[in-house]
Amino acid sequence: MRKIRQYNDTAVQWSLLVKGTGEPFTLEGKTIRLFLKSLFATTEIEDFTIAGNTIGWVYKGEKQEHTGVYTLVVSVVDAQGVMVTTDTCDFVEIVDCTCKVGGNDPAG
Secondary structure (H helix, E strand, C coil), X not given: CEEEECCCCEEEEEEXXXXXXXXXXXXXXXXXXXXXXXXXXXXXXXXXXXXXXXXXEEECHHHCCCCXXXXXXXXXXXXXXXXXXXXXXXXXXXXXXXXXXXXCCCCC
16 A cells, blocks of 8 residues: 655546456546545545546645545446446555655555
8 A cells, every 4th residue: 555645636547447357447527526535534525627538637735634545436327327436445545744745556
């Protein structure tokens, strides 16, 4: 899990794939709700972009109120009203000092 320093702006890119096939899960033209969950709070991310199967945004340092491990959750509703929700547990850990930064980022 990637460990980032609290209060630093961090660019995030999350590409979604179809479980089982590994094919891109297209997000364009669908209603998307994106959340960051920690032990203390769930925050909806509203200022994001969509490109194919990738969601991108900047996690502003000023919004990083709590240190700890975060889960990233997305709910997708298609034109027929079918909802799909998925997450990535242990998405990132926000740490309180630079000497704790590091870890690995399996997404690249």
